[in-house]
Amino acid sequence: MIYPSIDKILNIVDSKYALVYIASSRSKQMTKTGYYQKPLNEYKSEKNIGRALEEVYDGLIHVEKH
Amino acid sequence: MYFLLDTCQHPAVLRTLYFGLIIKDIIFTVIPIGIIAMMLVDFSKAVVAGKEDEQQKAVKLIPKRIMYAVIVFTIPWIVNALMKILSSAKLNVALDFNTCIKNARDAEGNFDYYDNLLEEEEKVAGIRSSNPGTTNNDSNSHSSSIGDNSAPGRLIQLINGEVGNTNKIGVDKTRYGGQVGNAWCAYFATWALKKINIIDGKSIYDYLREYGNINDGAASGMWPVFRSGKNENISFNKSKAYGGNYTPKPGDIIWFQWHEDSQAAYCRPRYGKWNGITQCSDHVGIVEFVEGKTIHTIEGNSGGKVSKRTHDINSDTVIAFGSWYK
Numbered sequence: 001m002i003y004p005s006i007d008k009i010l011n012i013v014d015s016k017y018a019l020v021y022i023a024s025s026r027s028k029q030m031t032k033t034g035y036y037q038k039p040l041n042e043y044k045s046e047k048n049i050g051r052a053l054e055e056v057y058d059g060l061i062h063v064e065k066h
Numbered sequence: 067m068y069f070l071l072d073t074c075q076h077p078a079v080l081r082t083l084y085f086g087l088i089i090k091d092i093i094f095t096v097i098p099i100g101i102i103a104m105m106l107v108d109f110s111k112a113v114v115a116g117k118e119d120e121q122q123k124a125v126k127l128i129p130k131r132i133m134y135a136v137i138v139f140t141i142p143w144i145v146n147a148l149m150k151i152l153s154s155a156k157l158n159v160a161l162d163f164n165t166c167i168k169n170a171r172d173a174e175g176n177f178d179y180y181d182n183l184l185e186e187e188e189k190v191a192g193i194r195s196s197n198p199g200t201t202n203n204d205s206n207s208h209s210s211s212i213g214d215n216s217a218p219g220r221l222i223q224l225i226n227g228e229v230g231n232t233n234k235i236g237v238d239k240t241r242y243g244g245q246v247g248n249a250w251c252a253y254f255a256t257w258a259l260k261k262i263n264i265i266d267g268k269s270i271y272d273y274l275r276e277y278g279n280i281n282d283g284a285a286s287g288m289w290p291v292f293r294s295g296k297n298e299n300i301s302f303n304k305s306k307a308y309g310g311n312y313t314p315k316p317g318d319i320i321w322f323q324w325h326e327d328s329q330a331a332y333c334r335p336r337y338g339k340w341n342g343i344t345q346c347s348d349h350v351g352i353v354e355f356v357e358g359k360t361i362h363t364i365e366g367n368s369g370g371k372v373s374k375r376t377h378d379i380n381s382d383t384v385i386a387f388g389s390w391y392k
Contacts, residue, residue, distance in 0.1 A: 005169055006176055016179040024186035031190050032216040033391045035264045035273050040298060049187040050075065 004057045012056060013063055019056065026052035026061060074166035077180040083170035090142065101135050217270060218317030218391065221262045222354055225364045228258075228372045242366060244283050251350050254366020255319060256282040258352065274300065274390060286347040288319060292388040301389045307382035308342045312389075314353045319388035320363055320377075321347040340385045347385060351375070 006016065013019045027048035030036060036043070036051065037060045043051045055061050074080065105128055112124035149163045173180065233240045233250040240246055243253035259271040274280065278294045281287030292302035304310030314320065323340045324331035330348055337345040351365030359379045366372050377384050 005165070005172055006179060007172055016176060017182075020179060020182040020186060023183065024189070027186065027190045029264075031392075032218070033264050033270075035217070035268075035270075035391070036297075036299070047075075047187060048190055049183055 004054065009053060009057050012059070018063070019053075022056060022061060022063060023049050023052040026055060074169065075180075075184075077177060077184055080170050080173045080180055081177065083166065084173050087167070087170055094139070097135050097138060101131050104131060217262055217264050218315070221258060221270065221317050221352065222364070224261055225254075225258050225352055225372070226354075228254075228366075229364060229374055230371055232371045233367065248283060249285075249367055250283075251365060251367040252281075252283055252285050252287050254372060255350050255352055256280060256288070257366075270390060284346075285350045286321065288350070288388060289347075292319070292390075299390065299392050303387045303389060304342050305382075305384045305386055306380050308340065308385055310386070312387055313379075314356055314361055314387045315389065316353060316355050317391070318353040319390075320351050320353050320361065320384060321386045321388070322349040322351070322377075322383050323385050324348045324383055339382075353387070 006019075009019060010016065013022065030048040030051060037055055038058070043054055045051050045054060052061075056063075074083070108124040108127050112121040115121070231241060233242050233244070233253065234246050235241045238246055240248075240250065240253070242250055242257040244250050256271060259274065260269045262270050264270060264273055271280070274288065274291045277296045277300060278290035280291060289302065292300060294300070303312035303314075305312070323333050323346075326334045328348075333340070333346045333348050340347070349365065349368075351363040351368070354362040354364050354374070356362065356379070361377045361379055361384065363375045363377060364372065365375055368375055
């Protein structure tokens with residue numbers, strides 16, 4: 001869940017609160033659909049929250065600002 | 067393999083580490099100052115005493131104290147050097163250690179972030195444990211139990227709206243695919259999977275297609291994907307009649323092989339009864355929900371249109387299920 005480091009991800013997403021929301025939404029989606037954007041062995045984290053953060057860090061989740 | 071990293075993700079562990087690191091920093095600041103202060107005291111004592119043996123004693127104490135200080139300073143340095151060596155060998159434990167320490171150092175001011183993540187993680191774990199109950203007795207809550215916005219929920223909602231439709235929508239036009247007059251159960255199933263986006267514009271069909279070929283027009287056209295074993299969330303499961311122990315869940319693909327005496331039977335008369343490994347299937351549908359021993363399905367080309375059907379879970383015409391999410 002804390003991988004990758006918050007400092008690195010905050011360069012991509014402005015706020016840590018938004019980051020929690022994004023990670024939460026994406027991990028729920030992973031849990032419900034079983035859909036992962038990378039092969040499972042490429043995720044460092046075992047948990048979906050951590051995997052969601054990794055996807056944010058890898059630029060696999062596009063964040064739109066309104 | 068990432069045991070240490072997982073442990074380190076817990077906010078309580080992070081807090082402990084963070085305060086441990088602060089204490090370490092304090093000790094490392096205090097020790098050199100303390101040594102200098104003590105050396106000054108020893109010297110001044112020796113000078114004040116004016117005796118030669120006491121002066122020598124004080125001089126001897128200096129290297130001793132420096133040695134103790136060096137030992138204290140060396141321990142973390144040795145640990146760090148060791149971890150760096152292990153890390154260059156790409157050993158997970160070392161990567162975990164470094165990430166753990168780095169995150170603990172960065173945690174100041176971000177503890178609420180970790181608390182919130184943990185809270186969300188627990189919520190997600192809650193979803194997993196209450197994931198689509200396949201033998202739910204409350205028939206009203208079957209599709210809603212997976213959440214209307216979930217991919218299986220949206221899939222079922224979509225195909226529910228198609229019930230009653232036929233494939234032919236013009237002289238030579240079809241709604242779900244294939245040519246007019248073709249068997250279209252598989253065209254309907256793949257059409258529905260193409261309609262439901264999961265993320266970034268990728269449909270369930272696109273997602274499945276990454277793991278093997280799909281023949282849109284054949285009842286067993288999705289078998290290569292479900293049997294590829296390339297994604298742990300995608301599985302091909304034998305039905306109970308063929309020795310399986312799998313209970314289907316909403317959104318699963320369901321395959322059938324009709325008895326020889328059925329007009330629609332193609333596979334059994336040609337290849338014999340499905341043996342659990344090879345041979346074809348006559349028909350395919352999508353599981354809507356399971357109620358006790360009854361599987362409720364929505365199938366294309368069933369009675370010439372999209373129809374809702376029920377099947378006994380132990381029936382030998384039901385041969386297998388394709389699961390694409392856990």
